[in-house]
Amino acid sequence: MIQCKRNSSLIAAVSRIFRTLYQSATPSTPPYSDVSDDTNNNKWNNNIISHYIIDDKNLLRPSLISNSSLHILDLIDNGSLEPNRTIYNNLLKRCTMLGKLKQGKLVHTHILNSKFKNDLIIQNSILFMYAKCGSLEIARQVFDEMPVKDMVTWTSMITGYSQNECASSALVLFPEMIRDGARPNEFTLSSLVKCCGVLGSYVDGEQIHGCCWKYGFQSNVFVGSSLVDMYAKCGYLREAQLVFDELESKNEVSWNSLISGYARKGDGEEALALFVKMQREDYGATDFTYSALLCSSSSMGSLEQGKWLHAHMMKSGRKLAGYVGNTLLHMYAKSGNIWDAKKVFDRLVKVDVISCNSMLIGYAQHGFGKEAVDLFEEMMLWDGIKPNDITFLSVLTACSHAGLLDEGKYYFELMKKHGLEPKVSHYTTVVDLLGRAGLLDRAKSFIEEIPIEPTATIWGALLGASKMHKNTEMGAYAAQKVLELDPSYSGTHTLLSNIYASAGKWQDVAKVRKMMKDSKLKKEPACSWVEIENSVHVFVANDFSHPKKDKVYEMWENLNQKIKEIGYVPDTSHVHLYVDQQEKELNLQYHSEKLALAFALLNTSPGSTIRIMKNIRVCGDCHSAIKYVSLVVKREIIVRDTNRFHHFRNGSCSCRDYW
Numbered sequence: 001m002i003q004c005k006r007n008s009s010l011i012a013a014v015s016r017i018f019r020t021l022y023q024s025a026t027p028s029t030p031p032y033s034d035v036s037d038d039t040n041n042n043k044w045n046n047n048i049i050s051h052y053i054i055d056d057k058n059l060l061r062p063s064l065i066s067n068s069s070l071h072i073l074d075l076i077d078n079g080s081l082e083p084n085r086t087i088y089n090n091l092l093k094r095c096t097m098l099g100k101l102k103q104g105k106l107v108h109t110h111i112l113n114s115k116f117k118n119d120l121i122i123q124n125s126i127l128f129m130y131a132k133c134g135s136l137e138i139a140r141q142v143f144d145e146m147p148v149k150d151m152v153t154w155t156s157m158i159t160g161y162s163q164n165e166c167a168s169s170a171l172v173l174f175p176e177m178i179r180d181g182a183r184p185n186e187f188t189l190s191s192l193v194k195c196c197g198v199l200g201s202y203v204d205g206e207q208i209h210g211c212c213w214k215y216g217f218q219s220n221v222f223v224g225s226s227l228v229d230m231y232a233k234c235g236y237l238r239e240a241q242l243v244f245d246e247l248e249s250k251n252e253v254s255w256n257s258l259i260s261g262y263a264r265k266g267d268g269e270e271a272l273a274l275f276v277k278m279q280r281e282d283y284g285a286t287d288f289t290y291s292a293l294l295c296s297s298s299s300m301g302s303l304e305q306g307k308w309l310h311a312h313m314m315k316s317g318r319k320l321a322g323y324v325g326n327t328l329l330h331m332y333a334k335s336g337n338i339w340d341a342k343k344v345f346d347r348l349v350k351v352d353v354i355s356c357n358s359m360l361i362g363y364a365q366h367g368f369g370k371e372a373v374d375l376f377e378e379m380m381l382w383d384g385i386k387p388n389d390i391t392f393l394s395v396l397t398a399c400s401h402a403g404l405l406d407e408g409k410y411y412f413e414l415m416k417k418h419g420l421e422p423k424v425s426h427y428t429t430v431v432d433l434l435g436r437a438g439l440l441d442r443a444k445s446f447i448e449e450i451p452i453e454p455t456a457t458i459w460g461a462l463l464g465a466s467k468m469h470k471n472t473e474m475g476a477y478a479a480q481k482v483l484e485l486d487p488s489y490s491g492t493h494t495l496l497s498n499i500y501a502s503a504g505k506w507q508d509v510a511k512v513r514k515m516m517k518d519s520k521l522k523k524e525p526a527c528s529w530v531e532i533e534n535s536v537h538v539f540v541a542n543d544f545s546h547p548k549k550d551k552v553y554e555m556w557e558n559l560n561q562k563i564k565e566i567g568y569v570p571d572t573s574h575v576h577l578y579v580d581q582q583e584k585e586l587n588l589q590y591h592s593e594k595l596a597l598a599f600a601l602l603n604t605s606p607g608s609t610i611r612i613m614k615n616i617r618v619c620g621d622c623h624s625a626i627k628y629v630s631l632v633v634k635r636e637i638i639v640r641d642t643n644r645f646h647h648f649r650n651g652s653c654s655c656r657d658y659w
Contacts, residue, residue, distance in 0.1 A: 059094045060103050070103060073110050083114055085122060092125040101133040124152045131160025149180060155188040167195035171204055186217050190226040197230035205230045219247065225254040232261025256289045263296035271296055272305065285316070287324040294327045298334035301613040301640055302531055306331040321349035326358050333362025336611045336638040336645055353385050360394035366645045367655045369402020376411075389420050393429060400433040401644055401655070408433040424452070428461045435465020440474045456486035463492065467499050475499040487519065528592035528614045530600045539595040548599065553590070555598040560589065563628035571621040593622045593639060597629065607635060614641045627651050 063069035072091065075081040088111055095104035108126050116122045123146050130139035143149075143157045154177040161170035174192055177184065184192075189212050196205035209218075209227055217223045224247040231240035237258075244250070244258050255278045262271035271293055275285065290313055297306035310328055320328065325348045332341035345351070345359045356379050363372035376395045379385055392415040399408030412430055415422060427450050434443035443462050447454050459481040466475030479496040493516045500508040529538040539546065546552060560568075570588050593614055600610040618641045630637050631651035639646045647654035 056090070056094060059091055060098070060100060068106070070106055073106065076110070083116070085116060085119060088114075088116060088122055089125050092122075092129045096125075096129040096132045099133055101130075101135055104129045104133060118147065120146075120148055120150060120153075124150070124156060127153060128156040128160075131156055131164070134164055136160060136164055136166060149182065151182045151185060151188070154180070154182045155185060155191070158188055159191045162191040162195050165198070167198045170195045171199075171201075174208075184211070184215060186220045186222050189215070189217055190220075190222045193223065193226035193230045197226070197233040200234050202231075202234040202236060205234060221247065221249050221251050221254070225251060225257060228254050228261075229257035232257055232264070235265065237261050237265055237267075250283070252283050252286060255283050256286055256292075259289055260292035263292040266296065266299060268293070268296035268300050268302065268305065285312075287318070287322060290318070291324050291327040294324075294331040298327075298331040300531075300536065301335050301529075301611065302536070303332075303335035303337060303611060304531060304534055306335055319349050320344060320347050323354070325349070326355045329355060329358045329362070333358070333365060334640075336640055338362055338366045338368065338645075351382070351385070353388055353391065356385060357388075357390045357394055360391065360398065364394055364398035364401055364644075365640075366647070367401045369398045369404045369407070372398030372402075373404065373407055387418060387420075389415075389423060389426070392418075392420065393423075393425050396426060396429040396433065400429055400436060403437065403656075405433060405437045405439075424455050424457060427452070427454075428458050431458055431461040432465065435462055436468065438469055440465060440469065440471055444474065444477075454481070454485075456482045456492075459485065460492065463495050467495050470499070472499055472505070491524075493519075524616060526592050526614065526616050528596040528612055530596045530610070530612050532600065532603045537596070537599055539592045539599070541592050541595075542590045543592065543595055546595075546599070548602070551602055552595055552598045555602055556590070556594055559598065559601075559629055559632065560625075562632050563625060566628060566631065568625055568628040571624060588621050591619060591622050593618060594625065597626060597637065601633060609636045609638060612637070612639045614639065617641050617643055618646065623653065623657075627653055 059070075059072060061071045063071050063074050065074060070091075072081065072087070076083045076087070081087065088107065091107045092104065095101070095107060104126075108129075111117055111122060111126065123142065127139055127142045127146075130136070130142060139157065139160050143153065146153060154173070158170045158173055158177070161167065161173065170192060174184075174188075177188075189208065192208045193205065193212075196202075196208055205227075212218045212220075212223050212227070224243055227243045228240045228247075231237070231243060240258055240261050244254055247254060255274070259271050259274045259278070262268075262274065275289065275293060278285065290309060293309055294306060297303075297309065306328075310331075313324070313328070318324065325344065329341050329344045329348075332338070332344060341359065341362050345355060348355055356375065359375060360372050363369070363375065372395055376387075376391070379387065379391075392411060395411050396408055399405070399411065408430070412422070412426065415426065427447075431443045431447060434440075434446060440462070443465060447458055447462065450458075459478050463475055463478035463482060466472075466478055475496060476499070479492055479499075482492045493512055497509050497512040497516075500506075500512065525540060527538055527540045529536050531537075537546070543549065572588065593612055596612045597610065600612065604610060618639055623646065626637055626639065626646075626648050628651065630648040634650075637648040639648070644655065
């Protein structure tokens with residue numbers, strides 16, 4: 001609030017302005033009397049300038065006489081206000097709070113022509129205003145031109161860099177601050193720790209942590225919370241836990257940072273345990289916490305845990321809005337429940353391009369190409385939602401998984417019409433689209449015609465399609481291209497070996513396997529897991545380690561007999577070993593997804609849906625066997641592999657054997 005000084009020559013004019021712009025704060029209003037109105041007005045005019053106060057809401061009111069000034073600055077210029085540190089600080093504070101950079105520049109210019117141009121407190125306010133408004137170049141210019149700097153000056157510049165994604169610049173500035181003799185405070189150190197987390201720099205983070213001890217801020221809740229977050233983001237959860245445990249007082253930031261760290265690391269069980277403990281100690285969860293936990297649930301395919309978190313969110317009064325709503329949608333889709341994902345999508349407070357992309361990705365993963373195309377076309381009619389490169393990647397993937405060749409080619413061309421340049425991922429998906437359709441030569445020509453240098457990922461898509469269609473020649477060509485670009489590219493040697501094995505070229509198989517051995521590359525072991533009553537049970541092929549292995553094997557052998565009676569024939573072409581037919585059939589008998597399915601049937605109620613996760617692509621024989629099992633047990637079985645979801649029901653699969 002700013003008080004104007006008395007100026008009798010301007011009383012009449014200024015009082016008329018103040019009547020409309022400002023609110024009276026006169027200590028005592030003249031009481032009603034028998035004197036004339038003119039007398040009362042004169043008394044009011046004599047008191048108004050002395051006692052009127054400019055309120056905060058009108059501090060940045062535009063000038064009445066110029067388009068490039070503020071009204072309050074005009075009052076200073078014409079002598080109605082005496083400039084002082086408080087006025088300028090209040091103006092700068094208001095500009096900072098509202099993000100009014102243009103008005104802040106006007107105030108800065110006015111200060112440069114005043115006696116306060118070298119005032120350290122005012123200069124710090126100017127610097128902080130520019131940094132907070134995101135104008136870092138001007139902030140740095142002000143900083144460099146300041147003849148004297150104190151702790152506030154350095155902290156304002158470092159914090160400005162930290163808050164505007166210039167973490168490296170902040171870290172570079174810190175040694176200069178120490179050399180200048182300034183002592184950092186908790187805000188300086190917490191900003192620097194945050195920068196280390198953003199950069200993922202554990203080494204720098206350790207050094208700043210040492211400075212926290214040196215200056216006595218290691219137990220400060222703000223610094224400590226930043227340290228927990230930094231160590232968690234760098235993947236050092238042991239250190240994050242130690243800092244967290246040593247904090248004398250904790251806040252929501254420290255709890256949520258540690259929970260999110262465990263969730264990002266894939267330790268959903270520990271993250272959830274911490275979440276429950278946090279609730280018991282009366283700390284509230286944020287949207288960020290829920291989002292991290294839901295991401296952990298979706299990566300594990302833990303639908304029951306995700307449902308529990310959803311219920312907890314609803315009980316806490318949260319709405320399905322922003323990224324937490326989108327994360328919930330993604331969790332349901334990735335955990336195999338695409339229809340609940342659609343329900344979440346329909347109930348979102350606001351649908352944006354991110355939520356549309358999440359739904360499209362869900363449809364793509366489940367092989368529902370028609371639904372994805374329908375949503376995309378509907379989305380194009382909505383106001384305020386413009387498709388981006390992820391949108392087109394999602395719809396292209398959906399077309400590829402559903403065999404919608406013409407639609408996929410159409411959307412690839414439409415992408416260019418929207419001014420979006422295709423990326424490696426888009427070219428890879430088109431190769432996959434053509435390859436799945438059996439157009440291997442066309443896919444090869446497409447790769448050779450694209451305007452970018454083909455990557456190992458692009459050639460890898462052609463290699464996968466070649467294996468699918470058992471084209472040895474094209475597979476060998478694609479594998480050669482992949483190995484030239486990236487000798488350690490994941491799965492190349494295994495795919496090539498399997499292609500040769502399918503063609504009976506065992507000498508070539510031996511050569512590829514020798515290459516793998518010489519390169520010290522190891523095939524990722526296949527495993528499948530199933531969640532039963534909040535416990536995850538993991539199986540590998542020919543697994544004898546599970547405590548219920550005898551019952552599991554007995555269950556599968558009974559199922560195997562039943563499905564053979566209705567037409568199942570083991571597909572030994574998926575056994576890439578040089579052994580006899582009987583040995584091949586035995587090798588297929590106890591694949592990990594079959595054991596997981598048998599265990600689920602033993603431990604779930606009749607009629608309930610079974611959800612199985614696998615870390616690699618489901619094998620063709622298991623795919624065929626599970627179709628028959630779904631017919632025998634009359635239950636829906638959902639299998640998620642690295643590529644997509646398979647919904648088995650009544651002897652058929654949602655992929656229509658196209659995957």
